[in-house]
Amino acid sequence: MKKQTRLNRISEEKRATTLLVKKLGKKVHLDDKARFAVSFDGSKLSFIPLAVIRPRSEQDIEVVLDLANKRSIPVTVRGGGSSLTGSASPVRGGWVLDLSRWRKIEMDEEQGLMKVQAGARIIDIQKRAEEAGWYYPPDPSSKEHSTIGGNIACNAGGMHGGKYGVTRDYILALQGLLPTGERVSWGGHYKKFACGYNLRDLWIGSEGTLGVVTGAILKLIPKPQTKWTVLTVYLNEEKALLAVRELLNERIQPSILEFLDNSSVRCAERATGVSFFPKQRGKPLLLVEIDGSRGQVKMDKVRVLDWVKKFSLAYQEARTEAEAEKLWQVRRKCSGAMFEMGDSKLNEDVVIPLRKQVDFYRFIEKLQVQSGLSTPTFGHAADGNFHVNIMYSRENASEVRRAKRAVFQLMKKVVALGGTITGEHGIGLAKTPFLHLARNKAEIKAMKVIKTALDPKGILNPGKIFDRFEVWKHKPVKVRLPWDHH
Numbered sequence: 001m002k003k004q005t006r007l008n009r010i011s012e013e014k015r016a017t018t019l020l021v022k023k024l025g026k027k028v029h030l031d032d033k034a035r036f037a038v039s040f041d042g043s044k045l046s047f048i049p050l051a052v053i054r055p056r057s058e059q060d061i062e063v064v065l066d067l068a069n070k071r072s073i074p075v076t077v078r079g080g081g082s083s084l085t086g087s088a089s090p091v092r093g094g095w096v097l098d099l100s101r102w103r104k105i106e107m108d109e110e111q112g113l114m115k116v117q118a119g120a121r122i123i124d125i126q127k128r129a130e131e132a133g134w135y136y137p138p139d140p141s142s143k144e145h146s147t148i149g150g151n152i153a154c155n156a157g158g159m160h161g162g163k164y165g166v167t168r169d170y171i172l173a174l175q176g177l178l179p180t181g182e183r184v185s186w187g188g189h190y191k192k193f194a195c196g197y198n199l200r201d202l203w204i205g206s207e208g209t210l211g212v213v214t215g216a217i218l219k220l221i222p223k224p225q226t227k228w229t230v231l232t233v234y235l236n237e238e239k240a241l242l243a244v245r246e247l248l249n250e251r252i253q254p255s256i257l258e259f260l261d262n263s264s265v266r267c268a269e270r271a272t273g274v275s276f277f278p279k280q281r282g283k284p285l286l287l288v289e290i291d292g293s294r295g296q297v298k299m300d301k302v303r304v305l306d307w308v309k310k311f312s313l314a315y316q317e318a319r320t321e322a323e324a325e326k327l328w329q330v331r332r333k334c335s336g337a338m339f340e341m342g343d344s345k346l347n348e349d350v351v352i353p354l355r356k357q358v359d360f361y362r363f364i365e366k367l368q369v370q371s372g373l374s375t376p377t378f379g380h381a382a383d384g385n386f387h388v389n390i391m392y393s394r395e396n397a398s399e400v401r402r403a404k405r406a407v408f409q410l411m412k413k414v415v416a417l418g419g420t421i422t423g424e425h426g427i428g429l430a431k432t433p434f435l436h437l438a439r440n441k442a443e444i445k446a447m448k449v450i451k452t453a454l455d456p457k458g459i460l461n462p463g464k465i466f467d468r469f470e471v472w473k474h475k476p477v478k479v480r481l482p483w484d485h486h
C-alpha cells in the first residue's frame with residue numbers, strides 16, 4: 001500500500017473507532033493493556049488492534065458489523081484465545097470482538113440437549129452435562145481455557161476423537177450473525193432438520209471467517225458408567241503402531257488411544273522425574289482407556305489385556321482414579337519439556353490413515369536425522385491425528401532454515417501418504433503455506449467464492465486460511481500464558 005493511501009486508511013479506521021465508541025460507549029476498550037491482551041493467541045503472534053469490543057447483546061454485534069462493513073474495518077472474533085495457529089490473532093488490526101464473557105449454559109435434562117452461549121468454556125459444559133448424567137465427549141486439552149465458540153470455529157477435537165468424533169458431531173444448531181450483520185440461526189431446539197442448505201456445517205471449522213457464533217445447541221450422549229486405563233510400553237515405534245492396528249482390528253473402540261514416541265517419553269520422564277517402566281526407560285508408549293457400561297468395560301478389559309500381553313513389553317493398569325491420574329501425567333507433561341530441545345516449536349497436527357502410520361513414523365525418524373532437529377511426536381492414534389513438534393532455536397539461522405525445510409517435507413509426505421495437514425487446529429496463519437498441498441485449485445476457489453458471497457467486504461477475520469503467512473519469519477511476543485509449562 002502506498003504511504004498516502006496507508007495514512008488515509010489509518011485515519012479512516014480511527015474515525016470509525018471514535019464513532020463506534022459513541023455508539024457502544026464503555027463496551028469499547030481502547031487502552032493499551034486491553035488491546036495487547038487480545039493481540040495474540042496461543043501462537044503468540046501479536047498484532048495490536050485498534051479496539052476491543054465486549055458486546056452485551058446481539059444488537060451490539062450488529063452495530064459493530066454494520067459499521068465495520070460501511071468503513072471496511074477488519075473484525076476478529078475471539079473466545080479463549082487458545083488457538084495454536086494464529087487464527088485469533090488480528091493480523092490486519094481493526095477491531096477484536098471478545099465473546100469470552102458470554103458464558104451462559106442451560107441444560108435440557110429431559111432431551112439431553114444443552115443451550116450454550118459462545119463463550120462457555122468446555123470444562124464447564126462437560127461438568128454441567130455430567131452432573132445431569134449426560135456426556136459431552138469432545139475433550140481438547142485446552143478445555144479449561146477454550147470456549148465453545150472457538151471449538152466450533154476450529155472444529156476442535158481431542159483425545160476422544162477415535163471413538164466419539166469431534167465438535168461437529170455434537171452441534172445441533174448454531175445462532176449468530178452473518179459477516180454483513182444480519183442475525184441467523186441454523187437449526188433450533190429440535191433434533192434434526194433438512195431445511196435448505198446446511199450452513200450450520202459450513203460455519204463449523206470456518207475459523208471465524210464466515211460468521212459470528214453467539215450461541216449453540218449441543219447434543220449430549222448418556223454418560224459412560226465406568227472407564228479403565230492401562231499404560232503399555234513397546235520395543236520401538238513400529239511395534240507400538242502395529243499394535244494400534246491389531247487393537248482396532250479386534251473391533252475394540254478405546255475411548256482414548258494415545259501414542260508417545262521415544263522422544264516424547266523422554267520429555268515426560270524429564271518433566272515428571274518418573275519413569276513408569278524403569279527397565280524400558282525412554283521407550284514408546286500407548287496409553288489406552290476404555291469406557292462404557294460396567295459389563296461392556298469388563299468384557300473389553302479382558303480382550304485389551306490379551307492384546308497388551310501379546311504386543312507390549314510391559315504394562316501398568318490403573319485400579320483407581322488416582323492411579324489413572326498418575327498414568328496420565330506422562331501424556332500431560334510431555335509438551336512442556338520439549339522446549340529444552342529448542343526455544344521454538346513448529347507444532348503440526350497432521351492426520352494419517354491407519355494403514356500408513358508405520359510408514360509415517362519411519363519418515364519422522366528420517367526427518368529427525370536429515371534436519372538435525374528434534375521432532376518429538378505424539379498423538380491420537382485411533383483417529384491418526386499425530387502432533388509433530390519440530391523444535392528449533394529462533395536465533396540460529398541454520399536451525400530456522402532446517403525447520404522450514406522439515407515442515408514442508410513433512411506436509412508433502414503426509415499428503416503423499418493419503419493424509420491431511422491438520423486434523424483439529426485448523427489453518428489460521430500458521431498453515432497457510434501448505435493449504436495448496438491439501439486442497440486443489442478448484443477446491444480453494446470454491447471456498448473463496450463462499451467467503452466472498454457471505455462477506456463481500458472481507459471484514460471478518462481477514463488474512464486467515466488463504467493468504468500466505470510464514471510463522472518462522474515472525475517473532476512471537478514474550479508472554480507467559482496460563483497453559484505454559486514452567
Ligand SMILES: Cc1cc2nc3c(=O)[nH]c(=O)nc-3n(C[C@H](O)[C@H](O)[C@H](O)COP(=O)(O)OP(=O)(O)OC[C@H]3O[C@@H](n4cnc5c(N)ncnc54)[C@H](O)[C@@H]3O)c2cc1C
Nearest residue numbers: 079080081082083141142147149150153156157208213424
Ligand atoms: C494447551 C493447549 C492444548 C490444546 N489442545 C487441543 C486439543 O486437544 N484439540 C484441539 O482441537 N485443539 C487444541 N488446542 C487448540 C485450541 O484450544 C482450539 O483451537 C480451540 O478450539 C480454540 O478455542 P478458543 O475459544 O480459545 O478460540 P480462539 O483461540 O479465541 O479463536 C480460535 C478461532 O475461532 C474463532 N472464534 C472464536 N470464537 C468465535 C465465535 N464465537 N464465533 C466465530 N468465530 C469464533 C476465532 O476468530 C479464531 O479464528 C489446544 C491449545 C492449547 C493452548
